[in-house]
Amino acid sequence: MKRLGLYRVLMGTLGIAFSVFGLGFVAAFFLYQRPNSLPLIPTGPIGHYFVAFTGCALIGWGSAMIGAAREPDSSTSRTVGTATAFVLVLMALVRMVAWTIGDYASWLGDVPRREATALIGVALALVWLRPTVA
Numbered sequence: 001m002k003r004l005g006l007y008r009v010l011m012g013t014l015g016i017a018f019s020v021f022g023l024g025f026v027a028a029f030f031l032y033q034r035p036n037s038l039p040l041i042p043t044g045p046i047g048h049y050f051v052a053f054t055g056c057a058l059i060g061w062g063s064a065m066i067g068a069a070r071e072p073d074s075s076t077s078r079t080v081g082t083a084t085a086f087v088l089v090l091m092a093l094v095r096m097v098a099w100t101i102g103d104y105a106s107w108l109g110d111v112p113r114r115e116a117t118a119l120i121g122v123a124l125a126l127v128w129l130r131p132t133v134a
Contacts, residue, residue, distance in 0.1 A: 015065030025055025088123035
C-alpha cells in the first residue's frame with residue numbers, strides 16, 4: 001500500500017511539473033510575438049513555433065499523468081507510467097550522447113551527465129513503484 005502511495009505522489013508531481021513547463025513554453029511563444037520583445041528561449045521564430053508545440057505536448061502528457069495518479073490501479077496508469085519511463089530513458093540517452101560530443105561538452109560541462117543520472121533515477125522509480133493490475 002505504501003508503494004502505491006509513492007507511485008501516486010511521483011506520477012502526480014511529474015504530471016504537474018510537465019504541465020507547468022508546457023504552459024511556460026506556450027507562454028514563451030506568445031510573449032515572443034510582442035513587438036520589440038526579447039526571446040525567453042534562445043532561438044528564432046521557427047524555434048519558438050516548435051517550442052509551443054512541445055509545450056502543448058507537455059500539457060497533454062502531464063494531464064495524462066495526473067489522471068493516472070488519480071486512478072493508479074487501472075491498466076491506463078501502468079501504460080502512462082511505462083511510456084513516461086521509456087521517454088525519460090530516451091531523454092537520458094540524448095544527454096549522454098551530448099555529453100560525449102565536444103561542442104556540447106565544452107559548453108555544458110558535466111551538466112548532461114547529472115541530468116541523465118536524475119532522469120534514469122526517476123524512470124527506475126516509475127517502473128519499480130508501478131502498481132500491479134489484477
